Amino acid sequence: xxxxxxxxxxxxxxxxxxxxxxxxxxxxxxxxxxxxxxxxxxxxxxxxxxxxxxxxxxxxxxxxxxxxxxxxxxxxxxxxxxxxxxxxxxxxxxxxxxxxxxxxxxxxxxxxxxxxxxxxxxxxxxxxxxxxxxxxxxxxxxxxxxxxxxxxxxxxxxxxxxxxxxxxxxxxxxxxxxxxxxxxxxxxxxxxxxxxxxxxxxxxxxxxxxxxxxxxxxxxxxxxxxxxxxxxxxxxxxxxxxxxxxxxxxxxxxxxxxxxxxxxxxxxxxxxxxxxxxxxxxxxxxxxxxxxxxxxxxxxxxxxxxxxxxxxxxxxxxxxxxxxxxxxxxxxxx
Amino acid sequence: xxxxxxxxxxxxxxxxxxxxxxxxxxxxxxxxxxxxxxxxxxxxxxxxxxxxxxxxxxxxxxxxxxxxxxxxxxxxxxxxxxxxxxxxxxxxxxxxxxxxxxxxxxxxxxxxxxxxxxxxxxxxxxxxxxxxxxxxxxxxxxxxxxxxxxxxxxxxxxxxxxxxxxxxxxxxxxxxxxxxxxxxxxxxxxxxxxxxxxxxxxxx
Numbered sequence: 001x002x003x004x005x006x007x008x009x010x011x012x013x014x015x016x017x018x019x020x021x022x023x024x025x026x027x028x029x030x031x032x033x034x035x036x037x038x039x040x041x042x043x044x045x046x047x048x049x050x051x052x053x054x055x056x057x058x059x060x061x062x063x064x065x066x067x068x069x070x071x072x073x074x075x076x077x078x079x080x081x082x083x084x085x086x087x088x089x090x091x092x093x094x095x096x097x098x099x100x101x102x103x104x105x106x107x108x109x110x111x112x113x114x115x116x117x118x119x120x121x122x123x124x125x126x127x128x129x130x131x132x133x134x135x136x137x138x139x140x141x142x143x144x145x146x147x148x149x150x151x152x153x154x155x156x157x158x159x160x161x162x163x164x165x166x167x168x169x170x171x172x173x174x175x176x177x178x179x180x181x182x183x184x185x186x187x188x189x190x191x192x193x194x195x196x197x198x199x200x201x202x203x204x205x206x207x208x209x210x211x212x213x214x215x216x217x218x219x220x221x222x223x224x225x226x227x228x229x230x231x232x233x234x235x236x237x238x239x240x241x242x243x244x245x246x247x248x249x250x251x252x253x254x255x256x257x258x259x260x261x262x263x264x265x266x267x268x269x270x271x272x273x274x275x276x277x278x279x280x281x282x283x284x285x286x287x288x289x290x291x292x293x294x295x296x297x298x299x300x301x302x303x304x305x306x307x308x309x310x311x312x313x314x315x316x317x318x319x320x321x322x323x324x325x326x327x328x329x330x331x332x333x334x
Numbered sequence: 335x336x337x338x339x340x341x342x343x344x345x346x347x348x349x350x351x352x353x354x355x356x357x358x359x360x361x362x363x364x365x366x367x368x369x370x371x372x373x374x375x376x377x378x379x380x381x382x383x384x385x386x387x388x389x390x391x392x393x394x395x396x397x398x399x400x401x402x403x404x405x406x407x408x409x410x411x412x413x414x415x416x417x418x419x420x421x422x423x424x425x426x427x428x429x430x431x432x433x434x435x436x437x438x439x440x441x442x443x444x445x446x447x448x449x450x451x452x453x454x455x456x457x458x459x460x461x462x463x464x465x466x467x468x469x470x471x472x473x474x475x476x477x478x479x480x481x482x483x484x485x486x487x488x489x490x491x492x493x494x495x496x497x498x499x500x501x502x503x504x505x506x507x508x509x510x511x512x513x514x515x516x517x518x519x520x521x522x523x524x525x526x527x528x529x530x531x532x533x534x535x536x537x538x
Contacts, residue, residue: 110346
């Protein structure tokens with residue numbers, strides 16, 4: 001029954017819903033319920049009570065549970081974007097969060113400066129070490145001209161690096177252009193990107209749930225029971241949350257590279273569909289994308305694309321056309 | 335590129351991982367505290383329990399049971415709570431000593447004359463024998479024997495009133511367990527040889 005229910009869910013909600021939200025919610029709710037019954041009445045008694053229920057009641061309970069999990073997952077699914085933004089470092093404007101954000105941003109700037117200073121220490125570092133440092137700067141930080149936009153988290157900076165890539169290279173504002181470019185991409189082109197996105201969503205939500213699980217159940221177990229074995233088991237949610245976050249950062253690296261590749265390979269498809277000319281120089285391309293972004297976002301009128309010069313016709317075609325005209329003008333001789 | 339050969343720069347210190355893992359390290363003292371902390375006794379309830387193991391179809395007497403404290407968490411919705419719910423009833427299966435007694439393990443209160451000095455005898459049953467499923471433990475039935483081969487013999491009513499102790503299903507086979515008087519056991523065997531047994535329950 002469960003696989004068919006999953007199949008139905010997948011049909012309606014898609015892979016990103018199932019992997020990114022449904023399973024984390026199912027794991028969280030399932031383990032929390034198991035723990036609740038273990039604490040309140042003991043797992044054996046709970047299982048014995050479950051076995052005494054009629055088959056209809058058991059089936060109904062499982063279905064009701066699955067529906068509850070699906071509804072909760074659907075609610076969380078709509079907040080997935082906000083959750084990712086929180087992990088990236090786009091926090092609400094509370095004083096404490098602003099302070100924390102500034103502190104963390106300053107730290108990442110200092111860290112970048114430290115890496116930069118290290119590369120200057122040419123006498124103490126080998127070329128390989130210098131390459132590693134430069135690589136770290138390229139992967140985990142935005143380019144130097146965007147250091148004023150540093151985010152307060154590592155995943156935020158990694159994703160920022162991919163966002164500004166298209167802007168630096170081509171003048172593309174990815175937040176405006178992406179929604180127009182996405183429908184033009186083939187499944188083959190976009191699948192790796194969406195896989196990475198789903199993996200990031202899954203890992204970030206698992207990170208939240210693992211930490212929440214520990215923060216809720218560890219104090220409950222410590223205060224109301226002496227089941228220290230269970231307490232230790234629940235405490236493992238804390239390192240698990242960290243591991244999940246690190247995993248999300250790693251997948252963000254993949255995502256970042258794939259997003260860059262898509263702009264490199266498919267950006268001209270959008271221009272073709274919009275009937276815009278393909279720029280022939282980097283400067284023209286920057287200008288074209290900036291004008292397009294301004295038009296799409298601020299409704300700034302775009303200059304018309306230059307019309308193509310008419311194709312020159314050779315003399316034989318001109319002569320033929322002239323003969324045709326004269327023939328039509330002169331009446332036929334009776 | 336400059337060739338700065340001075341002191342190597344110091345990396346900035348990030349305190350967030352320190353705070354994070356320090357919180358995790360709290361697990362150790364909390365675990366030690368939990369392992370040694372005295373716990374309040376589990377809530378308990380007083381229940382009637384058997385003093386000794388009792389067999390199936392045993393009439394429960396007051397001396398068989400006593401009130402004892404057990405964990406509240408061992409009590410389920412069908413656990414018997416008072417002695418009066420048990421005394422005079424009979425057990426449907428064997429029950430261990432000092433275990434909570436469940437309603438599903440106890441039969442109704444029978445007429446003492448129908449259960450005293452009886453044998454528990456099992457009869458293979460079908461849907462007709464169990465009156466379409468309406469026959470249940472505690473019912474009183476009459477038993478008749480209808481000859482199968484000798485059509486000249488007349489049907490015989492063997493017992494007017496017999497107590498149905500239980501109806502059990504084992505796999506696809508259903509059996510009726512009856513309380514037959516010991517002193518008429520041989521008579522029953524004789525009269526039911528080569529016969530079809532018919533059970534009948536008084537209506538009303």
